[in-house]
Amino acid sequence: MTAQTQILAQIKVANTIIIHRHQRPDPDAVGSQMGLAEIIRTTYPDKRVYVVGKQVHSLEWMGDMDTIDDATYEDALVIVTDTANEPRVDDQRYEEGKTLIKIDHHPNDEPYGDYSWVDTSVSSSSELVFSFYKEFENELKLSDKGAACLYSGIVGDTGRFLYATDSRTMATVSDLMKFNFDWTKLNQMMDTISPEAAKVSGYVYEHMTLTDEGFNYIVLTNEILESFDLGDFGTAFIVPLMGKINAAKAWAVFEQQDEGFYRARLRSREIPINDIAKRHGGGGHPLASGAIAQNDAELEDIIYEMNQLLKEHNNG
Numbered sequence: 001m002t003a004q005t006q007i008l009a010q011i012k013v014a015n016t017i018i019i020h021r022h023q024r025p026d027p028d029a030v031g032s033q034m035g036l037a038e039i040i041r042t043t044y045p046d047k048r049v050y051v052v053g054k055q056v057h058s059l060e061w062m063g064d065m066d067t068i069d070d071a072t073y074e075d076a077l078v079i080v081t082d083t084a085n086e087p088r089v090d091d092q093r094y095e096e097g098k099t100l101i102k103i104d105h106h107p108n109d110e111p112y113g114d115y116s117w118v119d120t121s122v123s124s125s126s127e128l129v130f131s132f133y134k135e136f137e138n139e140l141k142l143s144d145k146g147a148a149c150l151y152s153g154i155v156g157d158t159g160r161f162l163y164a165t166d167s168r169t170m171a172t173v174s175d176l177m178k179f180n181f182d183w184t185k186l187n188q189m190m191d192t193i194s195p196e197a198a199k200v201s202g203y204v205y206e207h208m209t210l211t212d213e214g215f216n217y218i219v220l221t222n223e224i225l226e227s228f229d230l231g232d233f234g235t236a237f238i239v240p241l242m243g244k245i246n247a248a249k250a251w252a253v254f255e256q257q258d259e260g261f262y263r264a265r266l267r268s269r270e271i272p273i274n275d276i277a278k279r280h281g282g283g284g285h286p287l288a289s290g291a292i293a294q295n296d297a298e299l300e301d302i303i304y305e306m307n308q309l310l311k312e313h314n315n316g
Helices: 003-013 027-043 057-062 092-096 125-135 144-157 167-176 183-190 195-207 222-228 238-243 274-279 296-314
Strands: 016-020 048-051 077-081 099-104 115-118 215-220 250-256 262-268 283-285 288-293
Touching: 003 077, 003 099, 003 115, 003 125, 016 027, 027 048, 027 057, 027 077, 027 125, 027 144, 077 092, 099 125, 125 144, 125 167, 144 167, 144 183, 195 222, 195 238, 215 238, 215 296, 222 250, 238 250, 238 262, 250 296, 262 274, 262 296, 274 283, 274 288, 274 296, 288 296
Parallel strands: 016 048, 016 077, 077 099, 099 115, 215 250
Antiparallel strands: 250 262, 262 288, 283 288
């Protein structure tokens, strides 16, 4: 029995289903979460289906999170999408349900759940959820709203098809565009930023560091971020800015967290960088990974390792 068949069986027998995703969500986290919820709601209207996690202002256009009490988890099926490891799950009550399922497209370095479906060959968790729907298309239903969520998740996680995109991804997008939603409007929405974010963009281009090896990076301390008052908009939009520099072969955004450590978003055009991410408390895809620098010294270590990797590649 495949993981997909096991997951469908669990969905069929559950009366209450609660879907989580990771903290500081991106469009794929919310898209896969909301899209899966829409599939279940549309197919099984008598089931109670909830999506939980912090409501992020910049992603409110994708839908609203539900507020539920602890008692709702009793005998519930809990599904976590797009989250590689348990500490990153938004709302730690995910452990309180009867059964736990993990659906993800990141490397399965930290398995969890009673059932797990992980496929690193797909572009996004949203693409994975759509493939779940397609596999059981004779049983499952997908609403226009759900299709819009999955489309947005794919567009977001591929950087508008710059990363992790193959013919399957484009075939999925083609199928989703047959549903009745305004994909042009969604594209425009994901391509806009707030006036505050625009000011940060100017700061990034003025203060970024591009090394001789081709590593482009920016360090954003709490003090810097507070001065721009981004609120819940987040800093994910900065990552593609760094890659627009033609001399950059790899790039990173180091964002200080309230606790003092730095969250590092690492990207590369062609050289795998996920091993560096793994050495520093993270992981991800070969060309798109995340890591943690506990202090300034570890931040410098990551910069050094990225430069060394590029140097070795440049020297053939």
